[in-house]
Amino acid sequence: MSRSSSGRRTGGWFGRVLTRRRRHPLAAVTVLLVVLLTCGTAYAAFTPSTQSPLGQATVSQSTQIEEGRQLFAIGCASCHGLNGEGEIRDDGTVLGPSLVGVGAASVDFQVGTGRMPMAAPGAQAPVKPVAYSDEQIAAMAAFVASLAPGPEIPTDDMLDTEAEGVDIARGGLLFRTNCAQCHNTSGQGGALTYGQEAPRLTGVEPKHIYEAMLTGPQAMPVFNDELLDEDDKRDIIAFLTAINEQPDPGGLGIGRVGPVSEGLWAWLVGIGGLIAFAAWVVTRSAAARSAERSSS
């Protein structure tokens, strides 16, 4: 008897809240939140993961290139072909471009930022958690570089932004002239056509920025050493590092993207807040007056 009544109480507690609160002004909001959370969690759970498709310790220990070839055959060949020759469907769509001559820098960039392997063919390879270890990436880079000569991975002294003669302001000028039309002057990225975008450059490793300039991944043009020499590239990287690390002197940065977010803030926070204050001023004085009237 007591057990059943307590059971009913616990069951009834939820029911009672439901009954009592279902006409609460926030009830619809709560239901919406619950549904959104459920859908979001389910989506996250069912999205195909992009983990390495590879058993860790099964790699043979022969040469680095041989190791790279094997990794390539497992993780990349389905789109790029067993020898990196690329794959084109019968209807002419490129499943994976040819990798002959793209060089080690290209592999290091694409795989090192998690862009490759792609989860699905699409307009843009998004940045993801990196699927391979540094040694594995180096092995694949060695394999692709062995197919034909191509851009090399930059050495540490090419990336040294503290070195003698590095000029941040010159880097900024070069950046605004060559890069800002897609990546925005503060490196916030921007939209390109048909689902492609120029990614945000905050938090990107200097090595990857250098490799991107060298190899021109996806929609990006190639900035080879004749267009921007080694010093130019180093200055640009120094400029990006400097503004990434620079605090916002004006307060909250609101994305550093300029007028769109400023307009949103002006309306939602600025005018919204002031209208709330206006309503408050009116109720204040009314309350004060009615109190005055009742006391007199």
Place this chain on the structure above:
Amino acid sequence: MSTTTRTGSDVSTSNNAVLQGAGKVVGFVDQRIAANNWLKRNLRKIFPDHWSFLLGEIALYSLILVLLSGVFLTLWFKPSMAHIIYDGAYVPMRGIGMSEAYASTLQISFEVRGGLLMRQIHHWGTLIFIAAMSVHMLRIFFTGAYRKPRELNWVIGLLLLTLGITNGFTGYSLPDDLLSGTGLRIIEAGILAIPVVGTYVSYFLFGGEYPGEDIISRFYAIHILLVPGLIIALVTVHLMLVWYQKHTQWAGAGKTEKNVVGYPFFPIYVAKAGGFTFIVFGFIVLMSALIQVNPLWFYGPYDPSQVTAGVQPDWYVGFLDGALRVMPPWEFTIFGYHVTPSVLLPAVILPGVLLTLLALYPWIEQRITGDRREHHILERPRNVPVRTGLGVAFIVFYILLWIAGGNDFFATTLHIPVNWVSRFLQVSLIVMPPLAFWITKRICLGLQRRDRDKVLHGMESGVIMVSPEGEFTERHSPLSAAQAYALTAHERPQVHEAGAPTDANGIPNPNYKHDRRRARISRFYFGDVIPKPTREELEHGHHGHAELEAHSGSDATSDQH
């Protein structure tokens, strides 16, 4: 009793030497300029009370703050396009060639004490000033406060909004940074698109080929002298007209077309408006101290050979930029002359048409309704469904253009191809405003029915009764007289009926076609309005309903002047 006489009597009973002295001064001035009567009348001027009447005040106070902070900025800003090499405090720009305007803006931001705060106050204040004017104007529109005799003040308000936007844009361009320079380039394209005179106007404005070396100093004169002068003059006229024509008020018991029910300017509104001034000041300054706006040190100096992703104007020009972005790329050649409607339509014709329609709306409505009487009582938006629907359709159109202005931003934030965003907006701009009009009108009519039910049957009390037969009914509590009055104070609109095409003798009515057209428009405007209950319906409606006892009817009749 006037305040000046009260001051006099206070002085006579006081031993305080300061007060006595002050009283003497007041007496001296009063005897010479005889302002006693004028002050007595005007200090006791009555204003009604409602939160929506404070929207214009937000605009006024933010304008004052913008003027004050602007004066501070002029002390350091150099409106010159002379080319210099920057060697100031901001390291990522050191050694870069730029105009003096941009260099002095960097100096204000990084070297002048309090300069960045003042710049941010000036910028946030402007964004809020124009937003407040817009919201104020929407309030005037939706409540019908622009009706006779206030049509002129409506036009002045629209002029103020236009001037505010003009000044905002010139100010946005002054620092000569890459962002605003790109915006200026787009404006130049709009000017060039004007047929026949476009190139001449552009050459005149820029003093030669764009960008030239004069535009910043010319914009400076416009920005700090010409337009602010006009704004201050028009604000003065605007307020004088409000004062002279008296403020509109909401319908309510004791409120008529002939009186204003509310509280006196002095002391109530002097205190309230004074307090609200400092709330607005404080709010904007706090916002400026905490949130960064227009970080132009990232953008770099303007260079026509450079451009940056994510270029947008400030929000108040955003709808024009949006119109440009979603416009299909039409251009053609007539008689060897090149015409570009893809720029001309969105950048020149669209704002022109919008401004004209807005300016003429009070008279357009008078033509439709045939109502040329004076009105001082506001209309609830639901009671004029067509006007409300038109207003909401405009808002939807405007917001869609806004989104178009940031189409790249929305594309990257939401990970949707930017082409889809633009195509969606192109369709929406045609489909959504009529849809919004229809939905709004239906909502208004529904609310009217609800008001009618409330007046006839009272408010739902939440008390459910079970009769012995098992029938469930809800008890309704009747409205108080004041509540019922407020819900039924609006007029019963008359739909214009067209007369007969021929009179009794078979002679055709020469005005019949015109009359029929008027009747059609009138039916569109008023045809669906739910009639408010008649006296008979009211008496009938109250019988046969289980009713709770009336609330202790709180009398809404307020102090009256």
